[in-house]
Amino acid sequence: MSPRGGRPTSTRSHSRVRPPLLRVAVAAILAVSVAACSAPNNSSTSETEGVALAQSPPGAPARFAFGKPADSALVALWARDVRPDGAGLPPGKGSASQGKGVYLAHCAMCHGPTGTEGPAPPLVGGDAWGKGGPPKLQTIGSYWPYATTLFDYIPRAMPQNAPGSLTADETYAVIAWLLASNGIVSTDAVLDASTLPAVRMPARDRFVRDNRRGGPEIR
């Protein structure tokens, strides 16, 4: 079974502030898609359009009822993603000092003894920003905007020779060590489902939405 077990669905109901415009846009698209589902479908332009794939073919039912209802155990087993508000984080905890042992046993062989040596990408230190100059170093400390991303990523992909093999406690611990090594939490920090989302990453406010829109302006 999953080392992290199931996840209460209540943790998924956090609502975040979204721009009202986006809400309206999504509602409009959903409405259009529902309308397209039931309205007579004139798809004479689809041959040249190449888009408008959201429309159902003429005569399609509202639902086909193919597939099977998802087993809740399957959802619990597969849905291990973790979000910035902490949704998806499992029970457990770990300290930076415990994490050093986890790191040396499972990570250092590729990332180096202090997370800077490689050959795998460096995890500690560096400067990701500043104008011009040589290529910048994008590490957890210099570039990652959310600490929770570590708990989304490590259980799904690391260590590369045995992804998902760390327990929840080991994962919290190794994250604590990585953050402490980057000077973001203290060396005696203990991380769990409530303290990890509260960690403020140095690069948190650096990220902006893509402003390219086509048209004449080069961005």
Next chain:
Amino acid sequence: MRDRGLSRRAWLAATSGAVAAGLVKTRFDAIDLLAQQAPMPFPPALGRMVSQLGTRAPDEQPRRLTGPPVPSSQSYTPLHLLDGIITPADLHYERHHGGVPAITAADYQLLIHGMVERPTVFRLADLKRFPAVSRLFFLECSGNGGPGYNPNAAKDLTPQQMDGLLSTSEWTGVPLATLLREVGVRPGASWLLAEGNDSAHMDRSIPMEKALDDAIVAYAQNGEAIRPEQGYPARLFLPGWEGNTNIKWIRRIEVTDQPTMTREETSKYTDPLDNGTARQFSFVMDAKSIVTFPTYPWVLPERGWWEIRGLAWSGRGRITRVDVSTDGGRTWAPAELQRPVLPKCTVRFRHLWNWSGADSVIMSRAVDETGYTQPTYSQLAAARGPRTFYHANNIRPWKIARDGAVTFALGETL
């Protein structure tokens, strides 16, 4: 210093099948061809019988160019050896973050859950039973062209090395909108999380608008089942969007009200700018064109008529024109566009050129239906700074020297 091994491999690939291609690739070939032209031999006897599986002509063996042999690596399509727009499936570029998983059709499941009325598991046969769509689309890695966004770029770069993370296929599958109607999206949902079944469990957050627009869960490519390297049994396909969002081996779609902020969409596939910020969720691949002939490693054996050939595409819709310059960008002439010109798909362009034999710099420039014009390196660097890496769609100039040798010439034309 470029890797001589790679260049040599590319050269050898280019020189095979010179006569069959109707073009001469080396000075030695040209000398042979001009010196003596033996008549084509008659077939000595009956030819081969029918077979279950076709093979390429022995002289025609294009190959992908492979990156480092590690789980997170890539291979490049030999663009300078292909005609038309369709990429043979076995030459489609690869980019994997945890190797190619072996998944059987019988084992395959796609779970859609989260903010939906009916969490559902679809098997491959379920996906194939829904009304299907087939569309021609390009797919391009966001890092494609990175080697060409460098004023000090090597001169012996091939289009394969520089822009070979681009391929075009006919993709067949079920619209994601169909599947979302099937499970019933709840009000307030605005994002999806798409997750692959590779060892990296590659995941990206996708806005609901795209999912309901033209996204496909694809299971076929160029008429056959998607190949393992392309996501067998099924992958997400997001027309016009950077390759890594087109999650391969897709196993799970979670409907949410926020982006998950995964590693790939925060620490990796983002674009640091010179002003101390980084552009995030930079999904769309902007308009771009590349010359595929004549480029390095081709050599023009003589002056006279040559057809400049290339590809153009835009993630925002149709290409409306491609201009070609043969004088280093001082003057431009419109190229012929091979019809049909499809949205979010490559188009082949061609321009007939009578080469005088003088040193010349050729280049192409695409315009798409939004009015966007493919920028020069200087324009792009002014907008983003020189050290951004992804989405490098700047114009690629090639120099044809008096001896017919063609080299990448970005550094000479800035």
